[in-house]
Amino acid sequence: MPTTPLRLARVITDPAGATGAGGRYTPALADYLTDLARLHGLRRRPDDFAGIARTTFTDLVRPLVTEVADAPTDLIVLAHVTPDAEPGWPASFLTGALPGDPLAFAVADQGVAAPFTALRIAAAYARADGLDRAVVVLLDQGTFLTAGPPPEVGAGLVALVLERDGTLGELSTRVVPGVPPPQARSVLASSLADFAGAVVTGSSLSPPPAASTGPQGPVGLPGTGLWRQLTDRLAGGGPVVLADYDPAARCLGICVVAPPPVAEPAP
Known part of the structure; x- marks a missing residue:
């Protein structure tokens, strides 16, 4: 990459x-959104x-x-x-x-x-x-x-x-399209065959959690949740991979953040 x-x-x-x-929505914007919903067959009223x-x-x-x-x-x-x-x-x-x-x-x-x-x-x-x-x-x-x-x-x-x-790191990013859901983890593994560092993945690439009847976890953050971990992971000093997969788009995203090279002292 x-x-x-x-x-x-x-x-x-x-x-x-x-x-x-x-x-809150202004009356004018509520009227606009009601009309917009009606165009798409949704029953919404300004009061909604x-x-x-x-x-x-x-x-x-x-x-x-x-x-x-x-x-x-x-x-x-x-x-x-x-x-x-x-x-x-x-x-x-x-x-x-x-x-x-x-x-x-x-x-x-x-x-x-x-x-x-x-x-x-x-x-x-x-x-x-x-x-x-x-x-x-x-x-x-x-x-x-x-x-x-x-x-x-x-x-x-x-x-x-x-x-x-x-100074936090050099970025290498890849998006792999057309990946069927059953192959997402294997494509990620082959892409990282030579990588030695921390790997952080989204829920679609993580092992499924054990069945639980307990309370629900906190609300999800699909766009930012994975990236919120970046600062803590970089504190370790080694390279970090962030990877996520979207089954609907069939896209696999991979981002490698590696420590920048150390500048050589001036002669």
């Missing part, structure tokens, strides 16, 4: 205020939205600005597994709020493989355009406007700040 020209400089998890409940306090992606990224505004940013790539809580423009908000007039993308519809694609986009632009800084923003939120019981998902943000002189 090719190494990204930009190294990992910081991992920011849930900046202050990022996961607090946002405001009156009691919902949602945290949008823009709510989540707003506190990130103060964390990364210390230097110009060239590129922003957002990645999310769940949809936003309302039609919004979090990428556009960041391009206007951060110094450097950054270019922005968003990656969706790849499930838990989306963060890996976001890192590959950042790497491709860094190679092509000689970028000095990119911020990859991973997002989760738990307000769903679809019919039926919503998934048990929480809200959260993890931002990976990539810079030329980042």
Whole structure:
């Protein structure tokens, strides 16, 4: 896997205020969402939205600005597994709020493989355009406007700040498409045949838990949960692999974070 020209400089998890409940839907937006639902055959009324306090992606990224505004940013790539809580423009908000007039993308519809694609986009632009800084923003939120019981998902943000002189590690990322579910673990194993270090996997690649009738665990964080472990894993000093698989998209994502080479002392 090719190494990204930009190294990992910081991992920011849930900046202050990022996961607090946002405001409620305005009457105008509730009317809009009701009409939108009707177009898709869903029976929703404006009153259905009156009691919902949602945290949008823009709510989540707003506190990130103060964390990364210390230097110009060239590129922003957002990645999310769940949809936003309302039609919004979090990428556009960041391009206007951060110094450097950054270019922005968003990656969706790849499930838990989306963060890996976001890192590959950042790497491709860094190679092509000689970028000095990119911020990859991973997002989760738990307000769903679809019919039926919503998934048990929480809200959260993890931002990976990539810079030329980042000291946390060099990144190598790969996305393998077209992997059938029964082969996901074997494809991962063959991809890591020569790797010696810690391997952290998502739930689709982990051994199934033992049957339990006990209480449910905490709400899930499909877009950020795996990446929240990165800081602690890097504290060990060795290379780390983060891997996840999305059965619906049939995509396997693999990211190797290796300690950067030690600079030789000047003669």
